[in-house]
Amino acid sequence: MSIKLKIPLIMLAALLLNIVILLCYFVFYLSVRVDTYQVKMQQTVSEVAQEIAAAIDGESLDLASEYLSLYKNPKKLAFVLTDTQTGEETNWNMGKAESIGFTQTSLLTLSGHSYVLLVKKQVELFNFRTHGVFQELLYFEFAVLLVIFLLLGVIIHFRYVSSLLKLNGAMHLYKDKKQVLQETDRKDEIGKLQTSFAALSRSLEAEKQVQNRIISSISHDIKTPLTSVLGYSERLLKKELSPQKQQQYTQTIYMQARDIEAIVEEFDDYLSLSAPRKEQLQKYKVSYICTMLEDEYRLRLEEQGIVFTLWNQCSDNTEIYTDLLKLRRVFANIIGNSIRHARVTGLQIQVSFISSADKLFITMSDNGNGISETDLPYIFEPFYTSDQSRRISGLGLSICKQIVEGNGGSISAENLPEGGLLIRFTLPLLPIPSRI
Known part of the structure; x- marks a missing residue:
């Protein structure tokens, strides 16, 4: 899997792991503390409500107000006295109206009137300092994120960074020692x-x-x-x-x-030699190329006692785009190679042209001794020779390979069953291939 897919998956896995850890922490630890906090706070509110009701029930309203104003209130509870007849309210330590909390009510008689005493512990939902549960959850989240980031750093380092460092070291080692x-x-x-x-x-x-x-x-x-x-x-x-x-x-x-x-x-x-440029390429009929070869080689080879035969099996309108000077060099190198290395009396050289829908097939063969099967795959390599004691510069067939492949074709060689070497190469027919 590619790194561009692995990294998002690793980050997604880290996010899911973080959520699971937080849920487990809340369900198995914080929820117990929350329940305990609620029970204790409700109990505290009830006890304070009972204590205040016992102290001010039957007294005057002013005395009750003074008592509530001076009441030691470490839990920061809120008090509300409501006149049951008029609905008038008097409160102490009341916070924001949208807060919620724990409440306890008691019915009192003050100055001959009935009042309802409300004791309330306010809890603001978005104030983390109201009680330590949310604050503790936040600290735990920071700790979890720190551990996850450290874990991700270790994974990324050993999985990717160290591999890149090793690769960089290997590159320097190759540069220094060619390893x-x-x-x-x-x-x-x-x-x-x-x-x-x-x-x-x-x-x-x-x-x-x-x-x-x-x-x-x-x-x-x-x-x-x-x-x-x-x-x-x-x-x-x-x-x-x-x-x-x-x-x-x-x-x-x-x-x-x-x-x-x-x-x-x-x-x-x-x-x-390189791939021919477009301005070097011209359109030639295959029949013209055949006539050129006949005129250039038949008489000269016959004077040397060599039989030169050419077959053109292409239609008259078969055309190719090529650099003719370089193509002539291919024929000259292959024919010259046959003359130098055939080592037979009565040498015969045959050239044939056959076309398909998009390719021109050219075969050139002789009746010489051929090449050993061991050396055959390497004859188009520059300076290759089967005689390791002799380093004769032999670039002719290598040049042929460069020219043919530069013209968008391919070249190969094989030994004939009856003896001799056959070299086959192809050239693209019209239209011009896009790479030329």
């Missing part, structure tokens, strides 16, 4: 945050390994021809060489420099 954080089974926001950070740290570690492999591969690939360039340059500078040798060394230096240039350019292409 990857483990995932958690928690389903709330903190658990999702920890899981996301764990996935991010693993991704960063994987990316770091790729970068280290890239740096190592580039360094090795450049170092080899660079060593050759330095060696032959040193010979040219320090030795008396025949014109033939000078020409040979100069040619070697030039070829090695071109190899370095090719490595740097390929690496630069790999770093600069």
Whole structure:
């Protein structure tokens, strides 16, 4: 359950707990005290009424008034004398009219007239100091709230704050020692945050390994021809060489420099490739792309003894939006990869185009030796090679993957049962996908 739901539920539970505790406290403790207070106060009022009636009954009204005025009244009782004939009232210590309380009446004779003596203990409903029950309930509520808040603080600290502090510590630990954080089974926001950070740290570690492999591969690939360039340059500078040798060394230096240039350019292409911008995309018919490939490769490959076959099974009006220069780079990299690694006599390269309702399927295959099943899942990774003793910069298929996926498609590879490698990639047909 998420924290945004847990916190209100915890607060609601605390409120209900507070109400239950107050009810229990009142029912099992305060109500007994209230009953006792009522009994004692009613008894006190009755005793005072009897005492005053016995003292002033049969006396004069003035004497009775003086007695009531001077009566020691620690309980702060109110007295009322009412003439039964005229209804005239005389009172002492009367409070607010809306107050309630305990009363006791007695019939008296004063100065030859009948009077009713009313003795009353007034209790103001909203005055907590009238008696200690409400005041005690208020103090108890403060104590309960303090305990509940402390309990809530402990729960929130150990359940949420400590988890955040641990996560923060794990982040600093990863920053200092690159120790990857483990995932958690928690389903709330903190658990999702920890899981996301764990996935991010693993991704960063994987990316770091790729970068280290890239740096190592580039360094090795450049170092080899660079060593050759330095060696032959040193010979040219320090030795008396025949014109033939000078020409040979100069040619070697030039070829090695071109190899370095090719490595740097390929690496630069790999770093600069990204999703094509809309202004780079243009509409092309598939038939036009097929004609372009025929013109570009058939004759050149036939001169090298390679059979190039192309099938277009799309309708004439099938169109795609693409960056044609980058798409040509995909075909060039895959065909070049087949020529370099097929290692068979009578190499054959086949290209086919098939369309569905919203996708263009392009397959490119050869009759070479294929790739081992162990290495097959990794051939689109940059600088991957099955021969760990050789770090040959191989970015061609990785560049193909970037271009195809940047154009909204996907690419995969598989070995053919009869031998050879098949690479299949898809491109979206019109209309243009929203992500392009």
